[in-house]
Amino acid sequence: xxxxxxxxxxxxxxxxxxxxxxxxxxxxxxxxxxxxxxxxxxxxxxxxxxxxxxxxxxxxxxxxxxxxxxxxxxxxxxxxxxxxxxxxxxxxxxxxxxxxxxxxxxxxxxxxxxxxxxxxxxxxxxxxxxxxxxxxxxxxxxxxxxxxxxxxxxxxxxxxxxxxxxxxxxxxxxxxxxxxxxxxxxxxxxxxxxxxxxxxxxxxxxxxxxxxxxxxxxxxxxxxxxxxxxxxxxxxxxxxxxxxxxxxxxxxxxxxxxxxxxxxxxxxxxxxxxxxxxxxxxxxxxxxxxxxxxxxxxxxxxxxxxxxxxxxxxxxxxxxxxxxxxxxxxxxxxxxxxxxxxxxxxxxxxxxxxxxxxxxxxxxxxxxxxxxxxxxxxxxxxxxxxxxxxxxxxxxxxxxxxxxxxxxxxxxxxxxxxxxxxxxxxxxxxxxxxxxxxxxxxxxxxxxxxxxxxxxxxxxxxxxxxxxxxxxxxxxxxxxxxxxxxxxxxxxxxxxxxxxxxxxxxxxxxxxxxxxxxxxxxxxxxxxxxxxxxxxxxxxxxxxxxxxxxxxxxxxxxxxxxxxxxxxxxxxxxxxxxxxxxxxxxxxxxxxxxxx
Numbered sequence: 001x002x003x004x005x006x007x008x009x010x011x012x013x014x015x016x017x018x019x020x021x022x023x024x025x026x027x028x029x030x031x032x033x034x035x036x037x038x039x040x041x042x043x044x045x046x047x048x049x050x051x052x053x054x055x056x057x058x059x060x061x062x063x064x065x066x067x068x069x070x071x072x073x074x075x076x077x078x079x080x081x082x083x084x085x086x087x088x089x090x091x092x093x094x095x096x097x098x099x100x101x102x103x104x105x106x107x108x109x110x111x112x113x114x115x116x117x118x119x120x121x122x123x124x125x126x127x128x129x130x131x132x133x134x135x136x137x138x139x140x141x142x143x144x145x146x147x148x149x150x151x152x153x154x155x156x157x158x159x160x161x162x163x164x165x166x167x168x169x170x171x172x173x174x175x176x177x178x179x180x181x182x183x184x185x186x187x188x189x190x191x192x193x194x195x196x197x198x199x200x201x202x203x204x205x206x207x208x209x210x211x212x213x214x215x216x217x218x219x220x221x222x223x224x225x226x227x228x229x230x231x232x233x234x235x236x237x238x239x240x241x242x243x244x245x246x247x248x249x250x251x252x253x254x255x256x257x258x259x260x261x262x263x264x265x266x267x268x269x270x271x272x273x274x275x276x277x278x279x280x281x282x283x284x285x286x287x288x289x290x291x292x293x294x295x296x297x298x299x300x301x302x303x304x305x306x307x308x309x310x311x312x313x314x315x316x317x318x319x320x321x322x323x324x325x326x327x328x329x330x331x332x333x334x335x336x337x338x339x340x341x342x343x344x345x346x347x348x349x350x351x352x353x354x355x356x357x358x359x360x361x362x363x364x365x366x367x368x369x370x371x372x373x374x375x376x377x378x379x380x381x382x383x384x385x386x387x388x389x390x391x392x393x394x395x396x397x398x399x400x401x402x403x404x405x406x407x408x409x410x411x412x413x414x415x416x417x418x419x420x421x422x423x424x425x426x427x428x429x430x431x432x433x434x435x436x437x438x439x440x441x442x443x444x445x446x447x448x449x450x451x452x453x454x455x456x457x458x459x460x461x462x463x464x465x466x467x468x469x470x471x472x473x474x475x476x477x478x479x480x481x482x483x484x485x486x487x488x489x490x491x492x493x494x495x496x497x498x499x500x501x502x503x504x505x506x507x508x509x510x511x512x513x514x515x516x517x518x519x520x521x522x523x524x525x526x527x528x529x530x531x532x533x534x535x536x537x538x539x540x541x542x543x544x545x546x547x548x549x550x551x552x553x554x555x556x557x558x559x560x561x562x563x564x565x566x567x568x569x570x571x572x573x574x575x576x577x578x579x580x581x582x583x584x585x586x587x588x589x590x591x592x593x594x595x596x
Contacts, residue, residue, distance in 0.1 A: 004111065004234075004247060007246055009282075012246050012286060013028075014284060030287040033590075034057075035295055036060055036253045037060075037113070037294065038233075039108065039112065041113075041582060046233060047232035048587035048591075055594070058246045058248065060270065064086075064249050071086075071225070072227075074223075088106065088107050091104060092467065092525075095470050097520075098471060098520045104525070107297055110229075114527075115576055120217040120219070121576070127205045135412060136536070137543070138568055141549065143410065151169070153170065154166030155170065157174040158177065159203075162204070172220050183350055183438050184384065184424070186494045187422050190494050190497070194490060195401075196212055199211045199213045201213065202385070203216060209406070209408070209416050217380050223373030251275055252272060252274070256310075257270065257308075264557060272285075272286070288558065291590065293560045295562050295563045295583075297564065302464070306331060315331075327555065328539070330532070334467070334532050338443065338471075339524045340443075341440070341441045341505070341522060342484065343437060343439050344437070345438075349436070350438075381423055384422045388416055396489075415446060417479045420440050420443070427439040435504075444476055446572055450472060451467045452469065468525060477516055484507065528570065528574065530569075530575060531564075533547060534567060534569075564579050566582065
């Protein structure tokens with residue numbers, strides 16, 4: 001397969017004078033569309049927009065292509081801490097409501113973005129999630145509106161008869177159908193004993209609001225990770241479209257150029273420079289004939305808007321940046337799924353940690369993967385999950401629902417708030433060597449708490465300051481307590497069934513105070529950052545937003561945002577598939593504008 005055609009900043013931009021690098025030359029290189037960020041959304045947009053033969057598209061990605069064999073092996077690539085990973089990591093601000101702990105925040109810096117390093121999980125979320133977006137004022141984003149965009153990109157191998165699943169898209173997935181760990185069936189049985197049934201397809205719009213099921217994982221048919229760069233921008237396609245599609249890697253966008261004529265602002269281009277290695281003093285510019293589309297993620301997109309003078313005016317002035325457009329919601333309303341792991345010891349031969357203690361086993365499994373595509377290296381860390389609305393859990397964690405209407409997941413009020421992920425590995429932030437581990441990762445997937453993203457300085461090379469904001473709304477404790485109690489009931493049932501599951505890191509008691517103390521000491525991010533450039537009707541007022549329902553930045557023509565930052569509220573789903581859906585829908589909206 002041909003490699004992606006990688007270009008550098010000198011290949012795609014016009015160099016600027018060293019003494020006045022923001023003076024834009026009249027003969028600057030020009031493209032119809034400039035996409036900032038070649039991550040999950042950016043790759044999809046680049047592929048779809050370059051389908052139009054009469055347009056030119058420039059993608060600028062901060063990281064490299066970095067498409068290696070290891071980056072395609074599911075188990076290896078899903079470990080962001082491995083040598084050679086494209087994950088960029090730094091510390092959050094201390095969490096005021098969680099013992100002032102710092103948590104590691106993370107994003108991917110490579111073509112394909114976090115689809116290169118995540119858990120491979122393809123989840124859409126229930127219809128009520130998108131109907132809630134619609135009810136918040138985002139017209140055209142209800143479930144019936146977005147389902148066709150999920151179908152468009154998808155090519156499923158496990159659900160060929162489902163009308164709501166795609167079979168002809170470029171992005172492949174299959175259900176995690178072979179679970180080699182003995183503990184998992186015991187866990188499924190325990191949830192069933194608690195009244196929560198197992199379902200064939202957790203992405204079905206007909207699945208109730210409470211249920212368990214195996215994950216779908218992005219896999220290309222050859223047991224390799226099907227990251228979005230490989231699916232939407234394969235080397236052969238970039239060669240075929242090289243006259244109209246340029247992919248510039250290892251390049252940092254420092255600012256979006258915004259002009260102002262007769263009180264109307266318009267994004268006109270971007271300033272950028274080499275990221276690695278840095279060539280000091282050489283700055284470049286490229287002009288956008290139609291639009292600049294920001295796809296830098298929920299941490300990067302608000303950062304670049306603020307660096308460009310678009311954001312909360314007081315904060316910009318405080319960082320020495322001249323405000324171009326006061327947009328208070330930029331960087332606010334950060335949301336993430338709030339995770340609290342319950343950790344148990346299992347026989348080491350029944351967990352992924354066997355690979356750490358047995359070189360012979362690791363070697364045998366690697367050989368099995370190379371020659372058959374099967375075995376432990378073909379698996380994600382998470383096998384399956386359970387979701388449930390917390391209001392259907394009693395205070396002791398028992399599940400009860402007598403009215404089928406309570407489980408109608410198309411109704412926004414019925415959306416599940418708790419997900420319990422079943423992991424055959426460790427999920428805490430330190431190692432426990434020599435032990436086999438199983439985790440029930442209890443996640444609040446509809447938190448009410450908000451955090452923020454702010455500039456540390458006016459230097460685009462500085463990481464932004466991330467305040468996760470966990471428990472800024474104390475109501476989030478209530479749902480997590482119920483989820484923990486459900487997880488402990490399930491673990492007790494597994495033990496009662498006779499499986500050798502031993503408590504390792506669990507709450508010392510079951511009172512609210514005991515659980516809250518455990519939550520504060522063990523809470524972790526799930527790396528599902530959203531909503532920092534959220535979609536809405538107005539830039540100010542009771543529900544301020546950054547973009548409208550067509551993802552256009554309020555008050556700045558020719559500028560859109562397309563990534564998880566536009567979510568009006570976080571979804572009760574792992575965010576990769578919804579981001580691809582957003583990019584598919586955005587591409588269609590842009591194409592329609594081109595025809596007008």
